[in-house]
Amino acid sequence: MVSISHxxxxxRAWLRRHSYSFFSSLGVLLQHKTGTLMTVLVLGIAMFLPxxxxxxxxxxxxxxxxxxxxxxxxxxFKTGTRQAEVDRVAGLLEQNAQADxxxxxxxxxGLADFRDASGFGGSLDxxxxxxxxxxxxxxxxxxxxxxxEERVAELTAYLNTIKxxxxxxxxxxxxxxxxxxxxxxxxxxxxxxxxxxxxxVVVVANTIRLDVASHADEIEILALVGAGNAFIRxxxxxxxxxxxxxxxxxxxxxxxxxxxxxxGPLGLLLETYGTVFVLRGIGGTNMLWLLLCGAGLGWLGAxxxxxRYLRLLRVGGQLGRH
Amino acid sequence: xxxxxxxSKHYPGGSRALTDVSFHIExxxxxxxxxxxxxxxxxxxRLVMMLERASRGQVIVNQRNLGTTPDRLAPLVRQGTGxxxxxxxxxxxxxxxxxxxxxxxxxxxxxxxxxxxARAALDKVGLLDKENAWPLTLSxxxxxxxxxxxxxxxxxxxxxxxxxxxxxxxxxxxxxFRLFEEVSEKGVTVLIASHDLDLVRQMRKRxxxxxxxxxxxxxxxx
Numbered sequence: 147m148v149s150i151s152h153x154x155x156x157x158r159a160w161l162r163r164h165s166y167s168f169f170s171s172l173g174v175l176l177q178h179k180t181g182t183l184m185t186v187l188v189l190g191i192a193m194f195l196p197x198x199x200x201x202x203x204x205x206x207x208x209x210x211x212x213x214x215x216x217x218x219x220x221x222x223f224k225t226g227t228r229q230a231e232v233d234r235v236a237g238l239l240e241q242n243a244q245a246d247x248x249x250x251x252x253x254x255x256g257l258a259d260f261r262d263a264s265g266f267g268g269s270l271d272x273x274x275x276x277x278x279x280x281x282x283x284x285x286x287x288x289x290x291x292x293x294x295e296e297r298v299a300e301l302t303a304y305l306n307t308i309k310x311x312x313x314x315x316x317x318x319x320x321x322x323x324x325x326x327x328x329x330x331x332x333x334x335x336x337x338x339x340x341x342x343x344x345x346x347v348v349v350v351a352n353t354i355r356l357d358v359a360s361h362a363d364e365i366e367i368l369a370l371v372g373a374g375n376a377f378i379r380x381x382x383x384x385x386x387x388x389x390x391x392x393x394x395x396x397x398x399x400x401x402x403x404x405x406x407x408x409x410g411p412l413g414l415l416l417e418t419y420g421t422v423f424v425l426r427g428i429g430g431t432n433m434l435w436l437l438l439c440g441a442g443l444g445w446l447g448a449x450x451x452x453x454r455y456l457r458l459l460r461v462g463g464q465l466g467r468h
Numbered sequence: 469x470x471x472x473x474x475x476s477k478h479y480p481g482g483s484r485a486l487t488d489v490s491f492h493i494e495x496x497x498x499x500x501x502x503x504x505x506x507x508x509x510x511x512x513x514r515l516v517m518m519l520e521r522a523s524r525g526q527v528i529v530n531q532r533n534l535g536t537t538p539d540r541l542a543p544l545v546r547q548g549t550g551x552x553x554x555x556x557x558x559x560x561x562x563x564x565x566x567x568x569x570x571x572x573x574x575x576x577x578x579x580x581x582x583x584x585x586a587r588a589a590l591d592k593v594g595l596l597d598k599e600n601a602w603p604l605t606l607s608x609x610x611x612x613x614x615x616x617x618x619x620x621x622x623x624x625x626x627x628x629x630x631x632x633x634x635x636x637x638x639x640x641x642x643x644x645f646r647l648f649e650e651v652s653e654k655g656v657t658v659l660i661a662s663h664d665l666d667l668v669r670q671m672r673k674r675x676x677x678x679x680x681x682x683x684x685x686x687x688x689x690x
Contacts, residue, residue: 158576159575159576160576162576162577162578162579163574163576166573364559364561366557367558367559367570368570368574369543369546370517370546370551370553370557371546371547371551371570371571371618372544372545372546372547372548372571373543373574374540374543374544374574375540375543377543377574460539461518461519461520461521461542462519462520462521465519466514466517466519
């Protein structure tokens with residue numbers, strides 16, 4: 147019977163071997179600073195590229211371009227509609243869940259805006275009365291980008307039931323294009339993540355392959371004195387893990403550096419649109435995910451290289467031959 | 469401890485390394501294995517260490533039939549066997565004490581125990597004062613003694629040595645064989661492959677003689 151104390155002893159031995167590999171591999175990496183730095187730099191940049199695009203898209207999405215004034219439905223009242231009617235409709239809309247924000251533009255305000263924007267000031271003065279109708283801008287309630295068309299459609303359907311409204315207008319095309327562009331960007335990000343994920347695995351695999359080759363004598367001695375594949379593999383796997391972790395960390399540092407550098411010029415640009423916007427990073431959970439994925443990919447890359455080599459050590463192989 | 473029953477080994481390509489070899493080595497005995505180079509000494513040791521599988525016949529080491537032992541247990545077989553090599557096979561980037569500690573690191577022992585037992589093993593081969601030295605700063609004889617310390621540190625029941633005196637002068641070689649004798653007196657089975665016939669004869673132990681892959685002679689201990 148296998149006793150519990152025997153199992154516990156085995157577990158403890160396993161833990162000791164792992165903690166030994168974990169720290170000794172880090173020690174070796176820190177000893178070879180230049181080589182480690184170069185590998186980590188390549189990994190960090192490889193991870194930064196999809197990460198940067200992902201964050202750019204997340205920020206674009208977070209700008210709520212499709213909401214507020216951008217996704218507002220413009221409502222034109224029939225000519226001759228009184229202000230009282232307009233106010234009544236506004237009151238109705240404010241109680242309706244399909245509408246979120248209502249802005250009223252009186253004919254006088256409309257004319258003033260037009261005068262400023264068009265430069266037809268002089269000719270407008272020749273008009274005896276204001277030809278513009280009452281206008282209202284109504285936004286659908288906030289929500290995800292994908293469903294905005296649906297929400298706008300519901301809102302428009304409701305607006306069309308109101309008799310005093312002549313016509314409603316909404317720039318679908320613009321919104322559709324934005325939505326499709328964001329979708330395209332997301333597909334691109336997925337593709338880049340796959341591509342650069344493979345790159346991380348390959349870079350680590352190649353580095354570890356050279357590492358294994360330069361330790362061939364050592365590996366042989368370990369195997370001869372009874373080290374199993376697991377024991378031989380461990381330091382290399384942990385080296386791969388450290389590479390991945392450091393690469394991920396560097397990618398995060400690069401990201402926040404880029405955000406810090408860009409936030410100034412971007413703020414100035416957005417100011418001209420009258421928008422105040424704070425650039426967002428990736429948040430703690432995503433950061434953890436990135437580090438985990440980096441570590442996992444590094445581990446995988448190292449595993450591939452070591453596995454190929456360990457086949458030479460099987461019984462009847464090259465082990466111990468001079 | 470070691471039993472060969474009609475063991476043959478041929479390598480792919482047809483070269484025959486061992487043919488129909490049978491013998492039995494009792495636990496706790498010290499046995500020499502001699503023969504000209506290419507007679508099959510190394511192949512025999514490789515079979516005992518499970519570096520190689522027999523083509524025919526049975527190899528039984530420490531009551532384990534190596535023919536039916538799966539590959540993944542080969543490390544376990546090697547952990548139960550102390551092995552000493554002609555070229556020492558020490559890790560030159562690790563201190564003497566760390567080299568000796570290697571089998572215990574593999575077994576996953578506690579650091580304190582590892583330290584203690586490594587020192588004890590080095591003391592036994594008379595190298596305690598060199599524990600922090602680098603292998604390459606030691607003489608050939610000293611390096612070989614480090615190899616022996618590493619082989620006996622986990623107290624395996626079986627010790628194998630492949631031409632351990634290959635590069636040593638006769639005086640040092642005799643000293644080394646005495647060390648093996650001491651180890652064997654503690655109950656460890658020792659099998660030494662050596663072509664140094666004069667020295668082997670002086671030790672008055674059992675000698676297995678291989679010739680062209682066959683067991684040509686089995687001289688009992690005097």
